[in-house]
Amino acid sequence: MENKPVIEARDLTIGYGEEIVMRGLNFRVQKGDIFIIMGGSGCGKSTLLKSIIGLLEPLAGKVLYGEKSFWEAEAPEQLKIMRRFGVLYQGGALWSSLTLAENIALPLEMYTQLRPKQVQDVVELKLALVGLSGYEDFYPAEISGGMRKRAGLARAMALDPDILFFDEPSAGLDPLSAKLLDDLILQLSDTLGTTVVMVTHELASIFAVGNNAIFLDREAKTMTAEGPPKQLLKDSRDERVIEFLTRGEKPARRA
Amino acid sequence: MPENNPQEKLAFTYPARGALRLVLSGDWQIASITPSLDEAIAELKTHPEVTEIAFESSQIGDWDTGLAAFLLKLARECERRKIRLSPEGLPQGAQKLLTLAQAVQEKEAPAPKVQEPFLTRVGDTAVKVWNEIKSLLDFLGELLVSFTRLLKGKAYIRKKDFKAIIQACGAEAFPLVSLISVLLGLILAFVGAMQLRMFGAQIFVADIVGIAMVRVMGAIMTGIIMTGRTGASFAAELGIMQTNEEIDALRTLGIPPVDFLILPRVLALVLMMPLLTLYSNLMGILGGYIIGVGMLELNPVEYFNRTQEAIGINNLWVGMVHSVVFGVIIAVSGCFRGIQCGRSAAAVGEATTSAVVTGITSIVVATAIITYICQLLGV
Numbered sequence: 001m002e003n004k005p006v007i008e009a010r011d012l013t014i015g016y017g018e019e020i021v022m023r024g025l026n027f028r029v030q031k032g033d034i035f036i037i038m039g040g041s042g043c044g045k046s047t048l049l050k051s052i053i054g055l056l057e058p059l060a061g062k063v064l065y066g067e068k069s070f071w072e073a074e075a076p077e078q079l080k081i082m083r084r085f086g087v088l089y090q091g092g093a094l095w096s097s098l099t100l101a102e103n104i105a106l107p108l109e110m111y112t113q114l115r116p117k118q119v120q121d122v123v124e125l126k127l128a129l130v131g132l133s134g135y136e137d138f139y140p141a142e143i144s145g146g147m148r149k150r151a152g153l154a155r156a157m158a159l160d161p162d163i164l165f166f167d168e169p170s171a172g173l174d175p176l177s178a179k180l181l182d183d184l185i186l187q188l189s190d191t192l193g194t195t196v197v198m199v200t201h202e203l204a205s206i207f208a209v210g211n212n213a214i215f216l217d218r219e220a221k222t223m224t225a226e227g228p229p230k231q232l233l234k235d236s237r238d239e240r241v242i243e244f245l246t247r248g249e250k251p252a253r254r255a
Numbered sequence: 256m257p258e259n260n261p262q263e264k265l266a267f268t269y270p271a272r273g274a275l276r277l278v279l280s281g282d283w284q285i286a287s288i289t290p291s292l293d294e295a296i297a298e299l300k301t302h303p304e305v306t307e308i309a310f311e312s313s314q315i316g317d318w319d320t321g322l323a324a325f326l327l328k329l330a331r332e333c334e335r336r337k338i339r340l341s342p343e344g345l346p347q348g349a350q351k352l353l354t355l356a357q358a359v360q361e362k363e364a365p366a367p368k369v370q371e372p373f374l375t376r377v378g379d380t381a382v383k384v385w386n387e388i389k390s391l392l393d394f395l396g397e398l399l400v401s402f403t404r405l406l407k408g409k410a411y412i413r414k415k416d417f418k419a420i421i422q423a424c425g426a427e428a429f430p431l432v433s434l435i436s437v438l439l440g441l442i443l444a445f446v447g448a449m450q451l452r453m454f455g456a457q458i459f460v461a462d463i464v465g466i467a468m469v470r471v472m473g474a475i476m477t478g479i480i481m482t483g484r485t486g487a488s489f490a491a492e493l494g495i496m497q498t499n500e501e502i503d504a505l506r507t508l509g510i511p512p513v514d515f516l517i518l519p520r521v522l523a524l525v526l527m528m529p530l531l532t533l534y535s536n537l538m539g540i541l542g543g544y545i546i547g548v549g550m551l552e553l554n555p556v557e558y559f560n561r562t563q564e565a566i567g568i569n570n571l572w573v574g575m576v577h578s579v580v581f582g583v584i585i586a587v588s589g590c591f592r593g594i595q596c597g598r599s600a601a602a603v604g605e606a607t608t609s610a611v612v613t614g615i616t617s618i619v620v621a622t623a624i625i626t627y628i629c630q631l632l633g634v
Contacts, residue, residue, distance in 0.1 A: 079509045087507045093500035
């Protein structure tokens, strides 16, 4: 019997106003997956992510969390769904007027009954998980880009979400920091069983962490491949998928 | 060797019928003067039989992208005229640069921008204005709902942030408000004194300055100062937060940005504006006092008593109503423009400018409306 997906996109069409960016998107994210949304720059990966996390209403189709259709749900129900996930934005998106500790504490203060001392303990733990112990009182502007991303991850994990979304986590990071972040994502997924949905075009990350993926084709305006990245590299017959996964090398003709 | 004369750097020869050879010599650098494409086009016009262009560059000196830019334009012109361009006679580097410039193209070139017909533009503008009005109404509705949540004790406002905003838009504005208000009082008194001295009625300078400042000028000047200072700062702060996805992060955590970011700013400014206006009134009266006592040699006690008599509680209330309304206007226009901001540096600049323009315009319009209402009520 097939597992019930955690997230499902059904005939999703996304875009801005009358401009359609992607259409006919159908995919399922299973529990524990590290699911990659990949494609070239400007193909609509981040737009798709926005539609999944409730920031941009799709032009048509459904985004299902379990049985519930996010965009058809009432506001309190949407809020309940949003409480189940955390998001790491491209630049970390830490609130610049708050310290790292305050950034992580904010959702805890909003949604839990924890006392201030307990909140502080959780904050320390979350920062320790991303290797930022001792940086509680630093402001986002006082730390490096890689550290901001890790702090953003700590905030995304504040409420122990079932699902973590990553928007271009390696963007702007040096290869070593990018690898550290990939390792961290793998460890978190492995130890906490968190489902991960990651938007990226970084091949190293795609192959290192992804166990399932879809490929968005800018020219076709839809997804043209779905499957584990390594398998796609081996088996895909779509020229643009192979070109993407081999950094533009011409695909060998496959029988 | 041709140095500065561009015409000497480009010559045309015809080794065979229909074959044009461009002889390049001298330096072809961005910093030096290079021949324009017009010369080549003029040559092509006089020789319409040309079907192929080649190059001779043995006499060429130093060259850089200045040469490449000329070649690219020439290549495009040749393409348009269906003339074959043979780059073999060019320096190796220039050939590579030309190939690169022609090769790296977006697969889908954007559609050329064409100006829409007049009626379409009018229609687009009308739709845009209508959408702006709807967005503003949405924003005001959200603000009202958020305020209701606050009254029920359900809105999430951080005390630390609120205090910081109060500090920024209250105490930190004192020096500027002091300076502008004293100067305004001085100007009002000076202009009034020039006229009143002719009738020997200098003492009425106290009335003019007192009433003008307390009833409307104090509030207007404070409003304009705060629009430029605080309204612009609200728009820039929120605009940058929008650019950095900080507002998206609030939304996905289920924290209404209106509760967290906008309500504290609106409340802080609505609380601070009446206080700043009172302070501005005082400073304006002080400015008038300086002119009255220092230049018109009025008795200080008499000036003080005259001011006290003239002001009246009604004027003070009218001034306070102005200040509260202006507080709402400045905060709403700053926050609305900030939250509407696009995701680029230019958009932040536009949001800031727009916040100031909206704020000042709305203050003037609101003053006219309040004045008219006061007239109707006989206040």
